[in-house]
Amino acid sequence: MNYPPLYLRKNSERTVRNGHPWIFSGAVERRPKDAQNGDIVDVFDHRDTFVCRGFYNKRSLIRVRSLTRDPDQVIGDAFFQQRIAEAVAVRRATDLAHHTDAMRLVHGESDGLPGLIIDDYAGYLVLQIHTAGMERQRAAILAALDQVLAPKSVYERSDVGTRRAEGLDDRPTGLLAGETPPEFVAIQECGARLHADLYRGQKTGFFLDQRDNRFLLQRLAAGKTVLNLFSYSAGFSAHALKGGATRTLDVDISPQVFPAARHNLDANRPDGARADLLAADVFAFVDHLADQGPRYDIVVCDPPSLLRKQNQLKQAMGVYTKLNRNALRLVNDGGLLVTASCSNRVSQEDFFQIVRRAATGARVRPRILTYNQHPADHPVDPAFPDGRYLKCIFAQVLR
Ligand code: SAH
Numbered sequence: 001m002n003y004p005p006l007y008l009r010k011n012s013e014r015t016v017r018n019g020h021p022w023i024f025s026g027a028v029e030r031r032p033k034d035a036q037n038g039d040i041v042d043v044f045d046h047r048d049t050f051v052c053r054g055f056y057n058k059r060s061l062i063r064v065r066s067l068t069r070d071p072d073q074v075i076g077d078a079f080f081q082q083r084i085a086e087a088v089a090v091r092r093a094t095d096l097a098h099h100t101d102a103m104r105l106v107h108g109e110s111d112g113l114p115g116l117i118i119d120d121y122a123g124y125l126v127l128q129i130h131t132a133g134m135e136r137q138r139a140a141i142l143a144a145l146d147q148v149l150a151p152k153s154v155y156e157r158s159d160v161g162t163r164r165a166e167g168l169d170d171r172p173t174g175l176l177a178g179e180t181p182p183e184f185v186a187i188q189e190c191g192a193r194l195h196a197d198l199y200r201g202q203k204t205g206f207f208l209d210q211r212d213n214r215f216l217l218q219r220l221a222a223g224k225t226v227l228n229l230f231s232y233s234a235g236f237s238a239h240a241l242k243g244g245a246t247r248t249l250d251v252d253i254s255p256q257v258f259p260a261a262r263h264n265l266d267a268n269r270p271d272g273a274r275a276d277l278l279a280a281d282v283f284a285f286v287d288h289l290a291d292q293g294p295r296y297d298i299v300v301c302d303p304p305s306l307l308r309k310q311n312q313l314k315q316a317m318g319v320y321t322k323l324n325r326n327a328l329r330l331v332n333d334g335g336l337l338v339t340a341s342c343s344n345r346v347s348q349e350d351f352f353q354i355v356r357r358a359a360t361g362a363r364v365r366p367r368i369l370t371y372n373q374h375p376a377d378h379p380v381d382p383a384f385p386d387g388r389y390l391k392c393i394f395a396q397v398l399r
Contacts, residue, residue: 003040003053004041005042006031006064007028007043007045008028008044008045009046010045012027016069019383019384020066021065021114021384022064022109023052023063023065031056031063036056037059037166038055038056038132038135038136041053041055041056042071050071052068052069053067053069053073055114055132057167059132059166061165067113067114077144080137080141083106083113084105084106084118084141084148091377094376099189099215100189100211101187102121102187102189103377104119104120104208105119105149109386110387114133114134115129116128116134116141118145119204119206119208121181121185121187122186123151123152125155126157127154127158127176128203129172130158130160130163132168142176145177146177151177153175153178153180154175156172156173157173159172181199184196184263185197187206189214190214190215190239191215192242193268194235194268195267196260197260201260206235209342210340210392213236213338213372213392217300217338218239218240218242218243220298220394221243222245224240224298225247225296226240227295228240228251229282229299229300230251230302230303230304231300233264234250234261234264237264237265238265239268240298241268241273244270246272247273247275247276249276252279252280253282282301282323290326290329290330294329294331294399295332296330299331301323303323303342306319306320306341316343316346321357321358322361324339324354324355324358325357328359328364331397332397333399336395336396338394340390340391342390344389348371351391355368365398365399367395367396368393368394369396370392370394371392372393373392
């Protein structure tokens with residue numbers, strides 16, 4: 001099958017030949033005359049040799065998102081079935097299913113499906129489409145999901161701001177197939193009983209990527225008091241309570257997340273333990289509290305991405321540093337800071353430096369115990385280093 005041809009400038013094909021899926025606007029010499037956003041195009045180098053086949057979008061700086069480097073691979077039902085089956089097989093080859101019934105099945109570019117996210121909450125799938133190209137493939141994706149997984153249902157949560165850069169105005173949500181999911185879908189995560197809010201929750205309803213870090217906290221929390229900053233549905237505190245924490249305080253700016261948080265706290269809280277929720281801006285809250293000295297055995301700090309563009313890196317590092325300095329000042333002697341950054345622009349080394357500077361500012365001596373990234377259902381393709389985003393440090397705090 002032939003798709004309209006797009007030609008690259010000389011010497012612009014190397015990263016795509018090495019497996020990176022993105023072709024930026026500056027690399028394009030000549031585009032197909034009539035190509036519409038979301039069309040599939042064939043990409044050639046300046047010698048007219050085939051490079052890849054992918055989604056075209058002239059609205060996006062990422063002009064083409066490569067789907068395959070095999071000129072014989074047709075982008076149709078069989079393609080989606082194969083890629084989704086591969087992604088599912090990657091998860092099945094891990095021990096994830098022993099620990100949880102909720103996991104990411106498709107992680108966009110990192111699974112060879114640019115712009116597509118699929119999360120599985122105990123058989124209820126949530127689908128999220130980020131790009132104009134994927135938007136056209138909804139029917140093929142649904143057919144593939146039915147073939148590979150026979151899910152209880154597929155619910156769409158494509159209400160993401162990034163669609164704007166793709167020229168997609170509409171942000172579709174709603175049931176695409178199967179039964180109506182319950183208001184809170186019950187999931188198991190490493191011994192904790194949690195709930196995902198598929199309808200109103202952030203992202204697809206739950207933050208699966210912190211699973212391993214929540215479980216590690218569970219194993220360190222017996223008898224401890226916990227402050228959970230940027231708490232969302234209280235996953236970290238729910239695990240801490242499961243592990244025997246005596247008291248937790250969850251702080252988030254959006255009280256809409258509290259019904260799910262309450263569910264999660266109560267489902268794991270031992271008798272006699274106390275679990276409070278507070279609606280507040282964490283930045284102002286810790287700024288105020290830090291002056292009053294240490295008061296928690298464990299402080300968890302998991303902010304949303306604090307930067308979007310590369311040129312904001314320096315400024316964002318300053319914000320992360322101040323936030324972590326204040327968080328460190330709240331930790332009791334011998335206690336624990338659990339701190340994360342989910343911005344892919346902040347490198348592992350950058351985040352290490354943030355914690356180093358924060359400790360100097362807070363006048364504490366941290367001991368980094370672990371330095372984790374996202375878990376096996378968010379795998380990394382080394383050809384696509386942009387897919388690395390989560391960093392989480394557990395540090396013991398000595399005063
Ligand atoms: N740790 C959570 C995920 C956190 S997501 C988990 O394990 O599930 C980040 C959260 O930060 C979101 O719930 C968002 O509402 C909240 N948030 C964003 N800005 C905030 C601010 N300035 N103060 C408090 N919370 C904020």
